[in-house]
Amino acid sequence: MINKKMFVNGQWTEALSGKTRDIINPFNRESIARVSEGDREDAKGAVKAARQAFDAGVWPYTPGSERGELIHALGRLIERDRQELAELETLDTGKTIEESRWDMDAVAGIFKYYAGLADKNHGEAIESPLPETSSRVVREPVGVCAQISPWNYPLLQASWKMAPALAAGCTIVMKPSSITPLTTIKVTELAEEAGFLPGVVNLVLGPGSSPGAELAESLEVDLVSFTGGIETGRKIMQAASKNIKKIALELGGKNPNIIFADADFDLALDSVLCGALFHAGQICSAGARVLVQDKIHDRFVQALQARMERIRLGSGLDPETEMGPLISREHLAKVEEYVRIARDEGALLRCGGERPSSPKLQDGFFYLPTLFTGCENRMRIVQEEVFGPVITVERFQSEEEVLTRANSTVTGLSAGFWTRDPDRIHRLSRGLRFGTVWVNDFNIYFAQAPWGGYKQSGLGRELGRAGFEEYTEQKHIYQNHDPRAANWFGA
Ligand code: NAD
Numbered sequence: 326m327i328n329k330k331m332f333v334n335g336q337w338t339e340a341l342s343g344k345t346r347d348i349i350n351p352f353n354r355e356s357i358a359r360v361s362e363g364d365r366e367d368a369k370g371a372v373k374a375a376r377q378a379f380d381a382g383v384w385p386y387t388p389g390s391e392r393g394e395l396i397h398a399l400g401r402l403i404e405r406d407r408q409e410l411a412e413l414e415t416l417d418t419g420k421t422i423e424e425s426r427w428d429m430d431a432v433a434g435i436f437k438y439y440a441g442l443a444d445k446n447h448g449e450a451i452e453s454p455l456p457e458t459s460s461r462v463v464r465e466p467v468g469v470c471a472q473i474s475p476w477n478y479p480l481l482q483a484s485w486k487m488a489p490a491l492a493a494g495c496t497i498v499m500k501p502s503s504i505t506p507l508t509t510i511k512v513t514e515l516a517e518e519a520g521f522l523p524g525v526v527n528l529v530l531g532p533g534s535s536p537g538a539e540l541a542e543s544l545e546v547d548l549v550s551f552t553g554g555i556e557t558g559r560k561i562m563q564a565a566s567k568n569i570k571k572i573a574l575e576l577g578g579k580n581p582n583i584i585f586a587d588a589d590f591d592l593a594l595d596s597v598l599c600g601a602l603f604h605a606g607q608i609c610s611a612g613a614r615v616l617v618q619d620k621i622h623d624r625f626v627q628a629l630q631a632r633m634e635r636i637r638l639g640s641g642l643d644p645e646t647e648m649g650p651l652i653s654r655e656h657l658a659k660v661e662e663y664v665r666i667a668r669d670e671g672a673l674l675r676c677g678g679e680r681p682s683s684p685k686l687q688d689g690f691f692y693l694p695t696l697f698t699g700c701e702n703r704m705r706i707v708q709e710e711v712f713g714p715v716i717t718v719e720r721f722q723s724e725e726e727v728l729t730r731a732n733s734t735v736t737g738l739s740a741g742f743w744t745r746d747p748d749r750i751h752r753l754s755r756g757l758r759f760g761t762v763w764v765n766d767f768n769i770y771f772a773q774a775p776w777g778g779y780k781q782s783g784l785g786r787e788l789g790r791a792g793f794e795e796y797t798e799q800k801h802i803y804q805n806h807d808p809r810a811a812n813w814f815g816a
Contacts, residue, residue, distance in 0.1 A: 436488045458805050500531070548570055584621070596741070602694065
């Protein structure tokens with residue numbers, strides 16, 4: 326059994342209340358670790374440490390090149406411990422080891438990318454309209470940043486926040502999901518090994534309702550960056566309004582994957598499976614809403630069903646496994662409820678729709694890959710995020726019709742489409758109201774390009790230069806080189 330604590334001002338500390346929480350492996354419900362369970366007071370302590378480190382200038386005034394070197398060193402340590410980190414992520418989330426290794430490579434890449442940006446914060450010279458004056462704009466670190474991350478991609482989501490904030494010169498308090506904290510704890514250990522000074526990187530553990538809410542409300546926090554569900558995002562916005570702190574929100578989505586009749590059939594089919602079923606569909610950008618043009622609809626659905634029925638469920642640590650369990654009993658119940666709703670709404674169940682019967686899978690939170698056809702725009706299963714291995718298929722005739730339907734959701738995180746027609750590619754990539762549009766691919770993101778949502782999928786952007794700028798404030802510095810009296814008042 327692994328025992329882990331929180332990290333505040335350079336010290337590994339237990340919760341002030343002494344409380345702990347057992348971390349459960351969703352594959353077999355066994356406890357894999359016991360971690361400190363913080364509450365509001367622990368979060369206050371971590372914020373105080375981050376505030377002191379920021380206000381004393383320890384980190385913000387460290388030259389960007391030195392900050393970059395440390396962040397790069399952290400990236401290299403992540404590469405060194407890639408396998409250990411990947412195993413921890415698989416034990417904690419249930420996802421396959423292959424997916425976890427991919428995540429860890431991406432995480433190391435994020436740190437290296439932002440290490441490279443740390444000394445490229447150039448600012449801008451402005452041509453002042455006033456004679457004998459100069460004007461420039463600099464970007465300064467925003468201050469103390471609270472970073473609240475979800476359970477589905479625990480370290481990947483945390484790294485999208487940690488790396489740019491540290492590169493910009495901010496000090497941070499991270500709060501991972503209370504059910505999947507292990508890799509974020511491990512990366513905090515690596516940050517200590519890399520040599521970050523006390524107070525720059527802090528970690529609090531515990532539920533959203535206490536340390537999380539404290540971070541969002543705190544008057545001492547300058548920015549809260551949150552990834553999670555839309556309902557929690559609303560609460561964060563309300564809490565952050567106390568001191569008008571900056572907010573960055575990465576929320577859920579309902580992501581269409583549109584297959585036109587002229588697409589490469591086999592590649593599009595493969596993209597639908599990868600797009601919708603990574604981490605058993607528990608991915609914000611899951612292309613779980615598939616729209617197939619009438620001409621190829623029946624053949625496509627048949628081929629999709631055949632592949633879904635062959636998916637091997639099991640332990641994420643077994644290299645033969647293609648799909649692991651869902652994260653928890655509560656989440657499994659939510660997915661089951663959506664399947665019930667879909668049947669009531671009139672969707673046609675083609676496969677899955679229940680827990681697997683294999684005795685080997687009875688201890689875990691498994692659900693069979695599930696395919697619905699005959700789906701319509703009005704259905705909740707089509708409009709709302711299910712976050713499970715459930716694909717809905719809608720039939721469409723024309724490009725105009727499918728564009729209107731795809732844009733009809735209240736969220737706008739990501740969308741993809743498959744076609745060979747260059748004019749259609751141009752029209753649709755502009756017409757789709759989503760933060761990311763993939764053409765002849767799906768579920769691709771990398772450090773260099775921005776990520777974020779239109780509509781209710783969020784506020785602000787992570788990744789790319791935009792992800793760095795989120796953690797900066799712009800300051801205009803104006804100087805008069807030949808000041809003269811205006812004599813407007815009482816001269
Ligand atoms: P969640 O909203 O339940 O929790 C996310 C985090 O917020 C956790 O750390 C939790 O402890 C904390 N939290 C909960 N209540 C809080 C409160 N009142 N104040 C402060 N913090 C609070 O989300 P989840 O179930 O962990 O994650 C799944 C959701 O995340 C899905 O909706 C998914 O689409 C979304 N997501 C979005 C992206 C993206 O890039 N847009 C990426 C991954 C996940």
